Amino acid sequence: MVETGFYWSLLLSSAFDVKRSDFRELVIHHVVTIGLLWLSWAINMVRVGTLVLLSHDISDILLAAGKLFRHGRTWVKTTNVLFVLFLISWILLRLGYFPFVVLRTALLDAPTFIQPSYRWQNIFQRPFVPRIILAMLLCLQVLHLFWTFLIARTVVKTVTAGQAEDVRSDSEDDDRTESKKKD
Incomplete structure (x- = not known):
């Protein structure tokens, strides 16, 4: 419930934040996460x-x-160490653990927790809710x-320029850049 509240706050506050190039993807992420949290509990x-949650929160x-x-x-050294740790955790958890453990568990093991005799041998003939969870x-x-x-x-960019920069652009920065080009 705490995590659901947290993601609701992120979703609502994103309307007032600086719009970055991945704004839509971020909103989709928050909506999907809220849906998954609610459905997994329900x-x-x-x-x-x-x-x-564990694979994302770390x-x-x-x-x-x-x-x-x-x-x-x-704190340049601390920032660099944290970025390297973030990069390692991202690769291990979101590109390794999430697809090969979480998705596999959701597909093969989780249905037995809903109903012991439940199997997804033909997923398209099964109830809608598990399919929506898999889609999310x-x-x-x-x-x-x-x-x-x-x-x-x-x-x-960090390796070539020597300093980490956010490659997502701010909409405000884009507007300023475009107005400078016009002048």
Whole structure:
């Protein structure tokens, strides 16, 4: 319930935040996460919901800590260490653990927690709710791949430029850039 409230606050506050190039993807992520949290609780797939939260929160904590130290501007080494830890956790958890453990668990093991005799041998003849959960989990995986591409661009930019920069553009920065070009 706490995590659901947290994601509701992120979704609502995103309307007032600076719009970045991945704004739509971020909103989709928050909506899907809220849906997964609610459905996992409603149909007793709490174990899968917990695995999803754990696989996401570790990377999110490291990313938030790195951003916090980066804004301090005097903690360069700490920021770099946190970014490397974030990168490692992202790859291991969101590109490894999430698809190969969480998705597999949701597909093969979780249905037995809903009803012991339940099997997904022909998924398209089964109830709608498990299919929507799988669709939302797959949506998260697609978002993970999208953000991995952005992270890879940040890593390349960091290695070539020597300083980590957010490759997502702010809409305000885009507007200022366009008005400078017009002048």
